[in-house]
Amino acid sequence: MKHLRELTSLPTTGLYAAIGTFDGVHTGHQQLIQAMVNQAQKTSTECAVITFFPIPAIVIRNIQTPITLTSPEEKAALFEKLGLNYTITLQFTKEMAQLTPTEFIDLLVSNLPIKQIWVGEDFTFGHQRRGNTTVLSQLGMQYGFETIIVKHFLQNSEKISSSQIRNWLTSGDLESANKALGRPYSITGVVKHGDQRGSKIGFPTANLAVWEGKLLPASGVYATFAQVEGKIYTSVTNIGFRPTFVDNEPNAQVECYIHNFDRNIYDLPVQLFLVSRIRAEKRFESISALIQQIKNDAAKSEEILKHAEFQTGLLTGSTKTAP
Template structure:
């Protein structure tokens, strides 16, 4: 997958099918949008995602916003879907002021060779958000690209949105978040050396530090799946600060992997959360912690 992050990289040679969106959480609505451009690959068009970096929400609010998908997680997800080109359009005071007509004609059509554009009916772009579905309709006739406008996806009578997914994650409603996303909510990271307490008490775990800015569910124990080198294993994951054995307030994602005994330090793994089991607890001693972990292993 080709990744474009700078304005001087925008000029490409192949005709494209472009999906425009924030893609702050790749949920069912986003996946419906992406299917339309992926279908255009059979006509020889390059499936292209056009998004913004930082996200418009973060840029205009002026402070970091917790993310459902980090930048690297989005890149991995798009590549797995078969996207050919990912444009992470640099959003700053100058580019945000681009007239929407210039945005469509110069950037999308002339630079990125858009032959097909897909967007939600609530699409907004260009100076003061003046670019919308109606401008795209008019310019599609003028410039000759095919336009596909997609209504919001509904689930249980409510709109599927990144905000709705965030609320479910924050409440620990992991199965519902999965329904909205169309896939498990996951956390990726590099396996780090911890205190090796798990090995000491006979319950070895793998530890990753969640990426900065990643939205985490409530601290506690979750049943999980762990992806290592393309293989899937069942696991039990604790998210939190490990108050029984640590005072440094470092938030970690610690997973016991069933029927697994390999050295994975330094490897990137993916932890897919399945269901919240219990909140994080502080015990009086390590023996109590071990007893509870054994109960958690049996439960998960």
């Protein structure tokens, strides 16, 4: 699969394209894209996702807080697993937000040989969201492409949405978020030098520098799988403000203790897969109380992960962890 960052001519005579933000690439997104891929394979047609970065809402509403579930790179990796030929990530700007529905579609069909456009039933586009599936179908007749509208994917009779997943994550309901995603929520960061407090108390942690736009879940302790240089390790991760040590930490920190691991991994990327939220973050009155709680958390994490299947991307399997 090729990941393109702009509209460009493609070496194909026809293209099926799914359009949307697709933040999180949740089970509803997967259903839509997989249906398109299956149809494209039947007709020997190449297929693509046309998506946007930043999330349009960030630009339109001038949102300053991090809300993004998946970076462009994370989305592209997930799309590739679904069998797409192309991911086209367009830079969403204030200028793009001003395009009328017709201008937006004209921009696409002028650059891409689109035969079908696939969207969800609540799809909107164009300035002030004036375009909807009815408008898209009308433009399809004008420009010569077919419009395919896919119904919502429901979880417990409720529509799956990226907004709902964000709400679940920030409220601590990791179980519902992971079910909607079809995999554990993941966080990737480069290991940075910390203050060595973990090493001093017998639990050396990998402190991750996480992309500032990434949505972090509710503060707390999580049972996690950690992927380091392609190998999977069991781990326990604290996400939060370290109240035992710091009174006014301005930003949430991500610290991971990898079980039975003693390598130097500074400046290496680590991907964490959040399997279960063990508890909320709390302040301890003594270091000895903190150490005992870390031991309890580590043991509980190991027990949880012992019975969990490791999942990465859209693939699920009983993958053995690294020795």
